[in-house]
Amino acid sequence: MLGNQKRQDDTQFYFVGGGIGNLTAAAYLLRDCGFEGKNIHIIEALPVAGGSNDAAGNAEHGYVQRGERMLNWQTYENLWDIYSSIPSLNKPGMSVTDEIHSFSVENPCYARARFLDETGEIMPCDSYGLSPAELKQLIALWKAEESDLDDVTIADWFDEDFFKTIFWHSYRATFAFQPWSSVMEFRRYTLRFFHLIIRLTNCRGVTLTPYNQYGSLILPVMKVLEDAGVDFVYDTAVTDMDFADGDGITVTGLHTLCRGKEGYIAIRKQDKVVATLGCMTDSAKFGSLDTPAGFDASAYPMSAQLWKNIAGKKEGLGNPDKFFGKPEESAWETFSCTFHGTTFMDWMEKYTHNKTGEGLSSTFVESPWYMEIRDPKVPFCKGQTDDTTFLWMCAFNSGAKGGFVQKSEYDCTGREILEEILCSLPMDEETRQKCRDEVASAIPCSMPWIDAQFQPRALGDRPAVVPEGSTNLGFTGQFCEIPEDVVFTEEYSVRSGRMAVYQLLGMKKDVAPVKPIRFDVRVIAAAAAAYLK
Numbered sequence: 225m226l227g228n229q230k231r232q233d234d235t236q237f238y239f240v241g242g243g244i245g246n247l248t249a250a251a252y253l254l255r256d257c258g259f260e261g262k263n264i265h266i267i268e269a270l271p272v273a274g275g276s277n278d279a280a281g282n283a284e285h286g287y288v289q290r291g292e293r294m295l296n297w298q299t300y301e302n303l304w305d306i307y308s309s310i311p312s313l314n315k316p317g318m319s320v321t322d323e324i325h326s327f328s329v330e331n332p333c334y335a336r337a338r339f340l341d342e343t344g345e346i347m348p349c350d351s352y353g354l355s356p357a358e359l360k361q362l363i364a365l366w367k368a369e370e371s372d373l374d375d376v377t378i379a380d381w382f383d384e385d386f387f388k389t390i391f392w393h394s395y396r397a398t399f400a401f402q403p404w405s406s407v408m409e410f411r412r413y414t415l416r417f418f419h420l421i422i423r424l425t426n427c428r429g430v431t432l433t434p435y436n437q438y439g440s441l442i443l444p445v446m447k448v449l450e451d452a453g454v455d456f457v458y459d460t461a462v463t464d465m466d467f468a469d470g471d472g473i474t475v476t477g478l479h480t481l482c483r484g485k486e487g488y489i490a491i492r493k494q495d496k497v498v499a500t501l502g503c504m505t506d507s508a509k510f511g512s513l514d515t516p517a518g519f520d521a522s523a524y525p526m527s528a529q530l531w532k533n534i535a536g537k538k539e540g541l542g543n544p545d546k547f548f549g550k551p552e553e554s555a556w557e558t559f560s561c562t563f564h565g566t567t568f569m570d571w572m573e574k575y576t577h578n579k580t581g582e583g584l585s586s587t588f589v590e591s592p593w594y595m596e597i598r599d600p601k602v603p604f605c606k607g608q609t610d611d612t613t614f615l616w617m618c619a620f621n622s623g624a625k626g627g628f629v630q631k632s633e634y635d636c637t638g639r640e641i642l643e644e645i646l647c648s649l650p651m652d653e654e655t656r657q658k659c660r661d662e663v664a665s666a667i668p669c670s671m672p673w674i675d676a677q678f679q680p681r682a683l684g685d686r687p688a689v690v691p692e693g694s695t696n697l698g699f700t701g702q703f704c705e706i707p708e709d710v711v712f713t714e715e716y717s718v719r720s721g722r723m724a725v726y727q728l729l730g731m732k733k734d735v736a737p738v739k740p741i742r743f744d745v746r747v748i749a750a751a752a753a754a755y756l757k
């Protein structure tokens with residue numbers, strides 16, 4: 225992993241946040257930039273690294289994770305690049321990239337029950353159902369310039385019937401778009417993932433990690449960084465930055481807060497700071513079997529507050545209020561349920577004709593909560609036994625009253641959320657009761673800012689990875705601007721991290737470009753057939 229050429233200076237790199245963007249950026253410093261671990265510092269507000277890629281628990285008490293991810297082999301250019309240098313923890317001699325690729329080849333996805341209706345029946349989805357008028361609106365969107373799309377929402381662009389099409393359900397269910405999301409971002413998605421249109425309704429070709437992403441992506445990169453002696457500082461939030469007087473952007477100090485105690489890190493001219501700009505899982509709240517997660521967006525989230533503080537001091541650092549101003553639009557909830565038994569998965573296998581894990585996900589498009597359930601292959605968590613099964617759910621309309629429990633999901637206990645799922649499926653009562661009896665844990669998690677990166681934006685609302693005039697400050701994550709690429713992805717964070725370290729060090733190295741897959745004539749022909757079907 226470590227590069228051969230060591231740097232002779234003592235430049236220190238300070239990363240604010242320990243998510244995948246900064247962890248992989250640190251790995252790039254080791255691999256490509258001659259850095260030693262002791263000169264890299266990762267400051268994280270939480271007691272663990274990994275950011276949104278979390279997972280915890282055990283077979284006895286159950287597992288919990290806020291997020292669950294689909295990756296894409298044809299794109300995710302920089303993610304596959306850095307993980308090809310990171311050894312797998314499970315397959316000796318293999319890189320993480322090779323491990324994930326071979327797992328996906330051996331365990332291909334094919335959803336036979338991608339969309340379910342209000343009675344839980346499997347919906348036909350062999351056509352995207354776009355009318356000629358809607359296709360015209362889509363083509364007009366592709367022809368538009370981003371500068372024409374400032375603050376425009378998807379609902380502003382398309383007519384009402386568009387939101388009843390399988391095309392819309394495919395985009396909402398797969399990527400978490402809302403009608404009020406940015407149409408600028410939606411446009412980027414339809415172009416970046418143009419090749420996926422032939423399989424959005426069956427999830428064929430989705431690249432999955434063997435374990436949850438904390439186990440498969442975070443732990444391996446952490447091992448490399450820890451072995452190299454990278455300095456991790458936990459439980460410490462960076463609350464503000466000081467800048468040198470005058471024009472330009474030069475950070476001179478970081479204000480920190482560790483368990484109520486204020487601190488300060490002086491930044492010298494030659495040192496670099498790379499800050500995660502906003503975090504989608506900030507202010508997440510967990511419930512339990514008998515406690516609702518609730519919903520609390522009363523305070524500006526810690527990660528966006530840092531952004532707001534520095535944007536108030538220097539020009540060109542964007543506009544966090546655009547993304548972190550409407551929690552009622554950006555919030556939704558996820559749900560982690562562990563069973564000591566296989567009744568739920570056995571029933572799903574019979575009903576969907578998919579083996580556990582193979583179908584990937586089923587979305588109840590007519591459920592008031594717009595629920596999507598996933599039942600990953602066993603084991604998905606380290607130490608998971610064969611008879612411990614895991615169900616994960618996300619609901620993109622969590623504020624609505626459930627169809628059965630008649631409450632907002634935020635007000636529901638884990639037990640009640642499971643009830644909503646069980647009653648939404650055409651199960652007999654005896655099976656439902658067995659599922660209830662087998663529950664080991666049921667943990668809701670509300671996230672006020674989970675869709676913040678999709679909020680309508682104008683050009684200039686997101687700063688560049690290295691803003692103009694910056695001598696030592698760069699940004700990573702979902703709220704900086706990277707032309708052509710799409711947010712709510714691991715790739716965006718990894719790409720931003722790689723760009724930040726190369727640019728701040730003035731290296732003449734390129735990051736892997738966004739692949740022009742949509743210009744491949746075979747892709748165009750297949751996509752045209754899928755759109756017109």
Ligand SMILES: Cc1cc2nc3c(=O)[nH]c(=O)nc-3n(C[C@H](O)[C@H](O)[C@H](O)COP(=O)(O)OP(=O)(O)OC[C@H]3O[C@@H](n4cnc5c(N)ncnc54)[C@H](O)[C@@H]3O)c2cc1C
Pocket residue numbers: 240241242243244245246267268269270273274275276277290291292293294295460461462463500502503504505526527528530558618674700701702711712713714715717
């Ligand atoms: C439910 C869900 C589903 C998802 N599905 C997919 C998917 O299918 N495919 C996909 O590619 N991606 C998916 N993602 C997105 C992906 O997980 C994120 O894009 C990625 O994890 C972001 O990484 P990051 O390093 O930029 O930030 P994060 O993972 O958010 O980490 C940022 C870290 O920085 C810390 N931090 C922030 N500010 C400060 C500060 N001021 N001081 C100290 N610490 C700070 C935070 O505490 C956090 O730990 C999903 C995410 C979720 C939650």
